[in-house]
Amino acid sequence: MTKYRKDIVTALFAFCFVIILNFILPRILPGDPIAYLTGFAEEDMTVKQYEYYEDALHLKAPLPEQFLHYLKSLGDGSLGYSYKKEATVRSLIFNRLGHTLQITLTSVCITSIIALVLGLSAGLSKSGSFDRAVTTSSVILNTVPTFMIGIVLLLFFAFHKKWFPYANLSSTGVRKGTVSFFLDRIWHLFLPVLTLVLAQLPSRFLLVRNLAANISEEKYVLYAKTRGLSRRTIKYHYIFPNIAGPFINLVGMSVGSALGGALVIENLFSINGMGTLLTDAVYSLDYPLIQGILFVTTAFMTLSIILSDGLCLVVNPKLRKKERTQ
Amino acid sequence: MKRRNLPLYLGLAILLLFVLVALVPSLFTSYSRKDMFPPWLGMSSEHFLGTNNLGYDIYTELIYGTGDTLFIGVTSSILSLVLGLAIGTLSSSESFVGSIFTSLTNMFVYLPKLVTLIVLSTFLGSSSFTLIALISAFGWVGTSRVVKGKIVHLSSAPFIENCTLLGYGKLHTVLHHYVRNLQDVIVSRFLAGATSCIMMESTLSFLGFGDLYHPTWGTMVNYAWKRGAMLRHAYNYLLAPGFAIMALSLSFYFLSLFFEKKQEEINL
Numbered sequence: 001m002t003k004y005r006k007d008i009v010t011a012l013f014a015f016c017f018v019i020i021l022n023f024i025l026p027r028i029l030p031g032d033p034i035a036y037l038t039g040f041a042e043e044d045m046t047v048k049q050y051e052y053y054e055d056a057l058h059l060k061a062p063l064p065e066q067f068l069h070y071l072k073s074l075g076d077g078s079l080g081y082s083y084k085k086e087a088t089v090r091s092l093i094f095n096r097l098g099h100t101l102q103i104t105l106t107s108v109c110i111t112s113i114i115a116l117v118l119g120l121s122a123g124l125s126k127s128g129s130f131d132r133a134v135t136t137s138s139v140i141l142n143t144v145p146t147f148m149i150g151i152v153l154l155l156f157f158a159f160h161k162k163w164f165p166y167a168n169l170s171s172t173g174v175r176k177g178t179v180s181f182f183l184d185r186i187w188h189l190f191l192p193v194l195t196l197v198l199a200q201l202p203s204r205f206l207l208v209r210n211l212a213a214n215i216s217e218e219k220y221v222l223y224a225k226t227r228g229l230s231r232r233t234i235k236y237h238y239i240f241p242n243i244a245g246p247f248i249n250l251v252g253m254s255v256g257s258a259l260g261g262a263l264v265i266e267n268l269f270s271i272n273g274m275g276t277l278l279t280d281a282v283y284s285l286d287y288p289l290i291q292g293i294l295f296v297t298t299a300f301m302t303l304s305i306i307l308s309d310g311l312c313l314v315v316n317p318k319l320r321k322k323e324r325t326q
Numbered sequence: 327m328k329r330r331n332l333p334l335y336l337g338l339a340i341l342l343l344f345v346l347v348a349l350v351p352s353l354f355t356s357y358s359r360k361d362m363f364p365p366w367l368g369m370s371s372e373h374f375l376g377t378n379n380l381g382y383d384i385y386t387e388l389i390y391g392t393g394d395t396l397f398i399g400v401t402s403s404i405l406s407l408v409l410g411l412a413i414g415t416l417s418s419s420e421s422f423v424g425s426i427f428t429s430l431t432n433m434f435v436y437l438p439k440l441v442t443l444i445v446l447s448t449f450l451g452s453s454s455f456t457l458i459a460l461i462s463a464f465g466w467v468g469t470s471r472v473v474k475g476k477i478v479h480l481s482s483a484p485f486i487e488n489c490t491l492l493g494y495g496k497l498h499t500v501l502h503h504y505v506r507n508l509q510d511v512i513v514s515r516f517l518a519g520a521t522s523c524i525m526m527e528s529t530l531s532f533l534g535f536g537d538l539y540h541p542t543w544g545t546m547v548n549y550a551w552k553r554g555a556m557l558r559h560a561y562n563y564l565l566a567p568g569f570a571i572m573a574l575s576l577s578f579y580f581l582s583l584f585f586e587k588k589q590e591e592i593n594l
Contacts (some may be wrong), residue, residue: 279534
């Protein structure tokens with residue numbers, strides 16, 4: 001089994017772990033599972049309500065059967081029912097998912113590109129003045145928690161300078177589907193995406209830089225240098241293809257951590273996404289909704305890992321050849 | 327010579343200052359936690375950072391929050407280190423048990439850490455100890471991988487082989503050779519872990535999962551945010567805890583920089 005196939009299997013295991021965790025948590029913790037699964041306190045329910053919920057949640061059935069019912073709710077896509085909001089978890093998350101993904105995916109793309117460009121330049125001339133400046137600043141940036149970056153940007157650009165909006169993703173009164181709607185969206189996305197990029201960039205940059213620095217010590221790079229090839233050619237034609245595999249993996253892994261970061265940032269910028277939904281669910285103790293959000297996040301993370309590993313197999317001729325000969 | 331030790335002195339100085347603040351907070355502020363003043367006072371010589379909505383002195387809150395922040399950060403990074411060492415050692419064996427623990431480690435890498443932690447802390451309730459347990463339950467992964475790599479590398483090293491050939495017992499080899507060689511990994515992982523645990527704690531506390539009876543710096547930012555410090559222009563209430571977190575993480579980074587340089591010199 002190649003490394004990438006192994007990675008895909010491990011990611012699927014992680015996915016199963018979350019599913020089982022979601023199933024087990026309300027059932028093994030002290031307290032009535034009904035209280036966890038509905039979010040209502042036991043004392044507030046009438047006997048009739050209690051029996052209704054017990055029946056609706058199949059809690060009288062043996063555990064394996066309960067698990068099957070749980071899997072079914074995942075399989076048909078409803079992801080459970082939020083009794084607090086009286087809607088299926090799917091419909092609640094689905095309304096918000098788009099906003100979260102706009103922030104997450106945009107920032108992952110921007111972060112990856114900047115990390116690649118800066119990392120290659122810094123790695124090729126390790127300990128040069130450029131490398132030192134960028135590495136030092138990313139180390140300092142790395143010590144600032146994501147929410148602090150968001151607060152500082154919000155204070156300066158939205159409250160002090162008033163260049164960017166401080167809440168929501170669209171202005172009121174702009175019609176959907178028009179050019180001005182699109183531009184307005186970009187204007188609103190700017191600060192949240194910038195926050196996430198600044199939060200994610202340092203670690204990604206350092207990884208690319210170290211990868212590139214290792215390759216730069218290879219003899220073919222030295223030879224390319226002595227042939228007088230431009231730095232640009234060396235960076236993108238000699239070093240990049242050799243770090244492409246780990247780089248694609250890095251991008252795949254970024255999606256998961258960026259999703260986590262986006263959940264925090266949405267609360268700062270009052271964006272109607274999964275993050276604010278999660279905070280809402282946490283404060284109202286809407287456990288099914290919280291679990292649904294964990295499920296969807298894990299699903300996205302697993303998907304991005306599988307995609308990136310698959311892409312690694314596609315772009316790496318060495319691996320493809322190995323596969324064929326095996 | 328002196329330049330080389332600069333990060334060590336700088337890191338130690340900041341860290342010792344924070345430890346001192348944590349141990350004897352009364353030395354740094356003349357107010358107690360619950361002294362009341364008019365709310366939302368600005369910065370002045372009596373109130374370095376002003377007062378909050380309830381009229382508490384913000385600087386005093388910050389001073390008294392140091393202990394809890396340091397305690398949670400350091401305890402959870404020690405626990406993650408111990409867990410990481412144990413699981414790393416177990417997964418380095420070539421047996422079935424080893425492969426199970428290796429898969430476990432790899433699986434944890436792929437979990438969305440922050441969201442899982444949020445879900446778990448909603449279910450388990452928020453107290454300092456739950457926070458420590460949860461952060462360390464997810465903080466051991468990096469350490470375990472590094473420890474495994476180091477042990478596998480050591481096992482095939484000539485001097486370990488030599489020990490076996492010379493007839494030394496397993497205990498002797500482990501105590502005098504494995505442990506000695508793992509020391510630098512342990513130090514560097516502890517320092518890196520402390521930073522990431524402090525970051526994790528502050529993020530969770532900011533989201534409102536902190537222990538309300540022992541407010542850390544993250545909890546302070548959460549309060550400031552919820553109580554409308556932004557609209558009141560009480561920016562210092564929002565920013566000061568952030569700078570404290572940054573300074574503390576930097577101190578750990580400086581220390582790790584020193585040990586990294588030292589290790590590089592030994593390896594040369």
